[in-house]
Amino acid sequence: MVRDPWDAFVRQAAALKAQAEAATGLTAEVPFERPDAQFGDLAYPCFAYAKAARRAPSAIAAEMASRLTAGGLVAAITASGPYVNFTADAGALARELFAAWRELGKAYGSGEPRTARVLVEHTSVNPTGPIHVGRARNPIIGDALARLLRLAGNPVATEYLVNDVGRQMVLLAWGVKHLAVSDVPAAEREKEDYRLVRYYQAANARLESDPALEGEIQQLIFRLENGDETLVREVRAVGERILAGIRETLERLGVTFDRYFWESDLLLGGRIKPAVDRLLAVPGAAVEDGGHFIDLASFGVHGRDTKWFFLRKDGTSLYPTRDVAYHLDKLSRCDEAIVVLGEDQRLANAQLRAALNLLGTGRDVEPVFYAYVSLPEGKMSTREGRVVYMDDLLDEAVARAYLEVAKRRPDLSEERKRAIADLVGVGAVRYHIVRVQAEKAITFVWEEALSFEGSAAPYLQYAHARCHGILSKAGTFDVPADLPPMEPAERALVLTLARYPGTVAAAAAGRRPHRVATYADELANAFTAFYHACPVLDAAEPARAFRLTLVVLTKAVLASALDVLGVIAPDEM
Numbered sequence: 001m002v003r004d005p006w007d008a009f010v011r012q013a014a015a016l017k018a019q020a021e022a023a024t025g026l027t028a029e030v031p032f033e034r035p036d037a038q039f040g041d042l043a044y045p046c047f048a049y050a051k052a053a054r055r056a057p058s059a060i061a062a063e064m065a066s067r068l069t070a071g072g073l074v075a076a077i078t079a080s081g082p083y084v085n086f087t088a089d090a091g092a093l094a095r096e097l098f099a100a101w102r103e104l105g106k107a108y109g110s111g112e113p114r115t116a117r118v119l120v121e122h123t124s125v126n127p128t129g130p131i132h133v134g135r136a137r138n139p140i141i142g143d144a145l146a147r148l149l150r151l152a153g154n155p156v157a158t159e160y161l162v163n164d165v166g167r168q169m170v171l172l173a174w175g176v177k178h179l180a181v182s183d184v185p186a187a188e189r190e191k192e193d194y195r196l197v198r199y200y201q202a203a204n205a206r207l208e209s210d211p212a213l214e215g216e217i218q219q220l221i222f223r224l225e226n227g228d229e230t231l232v233r234e235v236r237a238v239g240e241r242i243l244a245g246i247r248e249t250l251e252r253l254g255v256t257f258d259r260y261f262w263e264s265d266l267l268l269g270g271r272i273k274p275a276v277d278r279l280l281a282v283p284g285a286a287v288e289d290g291g292h293f294i295d296l297a298s299f300g301v302h303g304r305d306t307k308w309f310f311l312r313k314d315g316t317s318l319y320p321t322r323d324v325a326y327h328l329d330k331l332s333r334c335d336e337a338i339v340v341l342g343e344d345q346r347l348a349n350a351q352l353r354a355a356l357n358l359l360g361t362g363r364d365v366e367p368v369f370y371a372y373v374s375l376p377e378g379k380m381s382t383r384e385g386r387v388v389y390m391d392d393l394l395d396e397a398v399a400r401a402y403l404e405v406a407k408r409r410p411d412l413s414e415e416r417k418r419a420i421a422d423l424v425g426v427g428a429v430r431y432h433i434v435r436v437q438a439e440k441a442i443t444f445v446w447e448e449a450l451s452f453e454g455s456a457a458p459y460l461q462y463a464h465a466r467c468h469g470i471l472s473k474a475g476t477f478d479v480p481a482d483l484p485p486m487e488p489a490e491r492a493l494v495l496t497l498a499r500y501p502g503t504v505a506a507a508a509a510g511r512r513p514h515r516v517a518t519y520a521d522e523l524a525n526a527f528t529a530f531y532h533a534c535p536v537l538d539a540a541e542p543a544r545a546f547r548l549t550l551v552v553l554t555k556a557v558l559a560s561a562l563d564v565l566g567v568i569a570p571d572e573m
Contacts, residue, residue: 002112003100004505005093005498009073013042013086016074020064020084026053033083040078040085041495047082057082090491091483097498098479098549106556109500111153111508118154119334120146123250123257124161127239128168129197130389131246133444135342137370140433140566142340143255144513145368147564152508157258157334161326164239165232165263166319170220172196172242173235175203189391193245196238225316227267236264249390253426254566266325272317275325279310282358289313299354301347308351320348324355327365331356337365338511342372343439368511370438393444398425400450401458408452409573420573424450424458427567431457434565435517455521457567460558463524465573467555470536471548479549480542489526489533493550496526500557504564513564520561527554 010032021027028048035043046057046064053060058081065079073096075089101108122142125131131139142158149156163169175184176199184198207213223231243260250256266272279285285294290313297306310321330337341349349367356363375388402421409417432449436442452458486494500519507515536547559569 002110002501003096003103004501005096005100006495006502008096009086009088009093009498010042010502012073016068016077016086017044017084020068023067024049024053024060024064026060028052035080035083035085037492039080039083040076040087042086042088043083045083050082088495090486090494093498094483094486094494094546097494097553100501101553101556106560108553109504109557109560110151111501111505113153114155116154116335117333118149118156118336118338119159119330120149120156120338120340121159121161121330122146122340123255124163125246126163126168127193127242127246128172128200129242130191130193130391131249133375133388133390133393134372136373136390136393136429137433137438137442138340138342139250139253139255140430141368141370141438141513144430144434144516144565145338145340145511147566148504148508148513148516151560151564152504154508158256159259159261159330160257162239162243162260162262163319164236165224165267165322167217167221168200169235169239170217170224171203171207172200173238174217174220175199175206176238177234179203179206188389191245191248191391192241193243193249194389196242196245222314222316225267227270227272229268232264232267236262239264249394252394253390253430254568261326261330263322263326266322266329271325271329272322275328276311276317276321278359279321279324279355294355294358296351296354299350299357301350301354305347305351308355310355320351320355323348323352324359327352327356328359328361331361331363331365337363338368339365340368340370343369345369366511368438371441373433374441374443393429394426396446397429397449398422400446401425401428404450404452404458405573416572420570423568423570424461424573427457427461427562430566431460431517434513435521437512437514454525457562457565458573460520460524460562461567461570462573463527464555464558464562464569465571466531467527467551467558468571470551471555473537474548474551477545477548480545482542484543484546487534489530490547490550493526493530493554496523497550497553497557500561516561516564520558520565523554523558523561527558 013032026049030044030048033043033045046060049060050057061079061082061084065077065084068077070076073089073092074086076087078085104110120142123139125135146156146158176196179199179202184202187195187198207217220231224235279294280292282294285292288307291309292311293307293309295306296308301308308320310318312318346369353365356365398421401424402417405417405421405424428449432444433442435455449456450458452462503515503519507513530550534547536544536551539547562569
């Protein structure tokens, strides 16, 4: 079992809570809470006991606390109003923390290895143009979630579904084939995704002014979705060119994938028809105006959307049909399937999960939904050409970071300034986006993202660099056998470091990488307070060795947390 210092304290507190319940004859489902520091480190309320006991919660809390004796990792038990509070023995917890560090080293915080294979699908933007800021949360949350699940002990594979079949791709391919360079505006960048998105936008404009073109596009869609191999490969080739540009952007962001799954492979491999046949055999499958559908009202789908169409009257598949075929393939390759989706995909995801249920797969696809990123300028649209691309955001972040680095470190070489600005700028984008709970809307604010004062990547990166600076001057040292009395800032840092394994486990179980971002900020704050309150290099022994050990642990845990978030932990800022 992986050693978890904070969990050991919680388990001891839970045993004492059970002891108090047995002594008073009171039982209830009462979770622990984290109280204000002045009251203790862990607490539970007594309101749930009050009704059955017909006593005031404060009186119950006082009695329960009086019946318990501290010991082990619990230094004190007190009652404050309706709460029973537990205060950790910081020295005992520090010894538990150091024992975990000796066992795990830089793997401290990781979970027990699991065998269930987890597949995380994320990003999966259509290859019709560069990835824009509105979709920036998908790769950042998806990549952080995959990193988090790996740290928690899961074997994880990441996958990008390339949607290279359908109307958008046909229109793009038509534009690339039929429009001349003179028909499109100049490319904003010398990247394939920027060069080709112009043809998609121009083809859309041509379609609006030339109604006859609609018939040609519909014929191409029919051919594509009926598996015309020549056309499928022609459209895919255009998608591959755009995806190459998207991958450049994602790699700059630190996001890579274990696999790219092409939707066209479902067509070329003949895997759409078996899925359609299975859907046609579902009890209740019906026909309306020639199209085939299944009524999903019993699965909580309401209104006009209860009729889930999976086959057109001309026999061609719809995107939902191909999505079912893809997921049948996906589920054969994993034990747990997670997909990161924009909030506008809730209905489609509910329909997919219902269809998989009706097909008797006995499996589910777990969604992680996110709200879109916006800038003060408002909504963005690829089709209309009004868009802020991810590359623009990264360029701006690095440029702003460079100005800050140049101001703070004029002593550095130009090459080093540029290198630090790049890791600070990209890190700022990633952290600023992942730190907010996925379902909550976010507006990207430069001043917050690039802050060196708190709740931002530069602040956390600077704390890591400060740890490195201290340790580079420290020489050799050993963890003292007898720990010295602790200052409040030392105690706070010990407790924060002890909570890391539990934070990782809870964040992974809840699919909440933003909790790691919150924790990293709390750790940087605790370290900063410690740094200002407790001299390290000039302290007398054994305080010096103890404090240096805390610096070692802080540096390692910060690096681990930042790695989960996809932020580089530098040794110099």
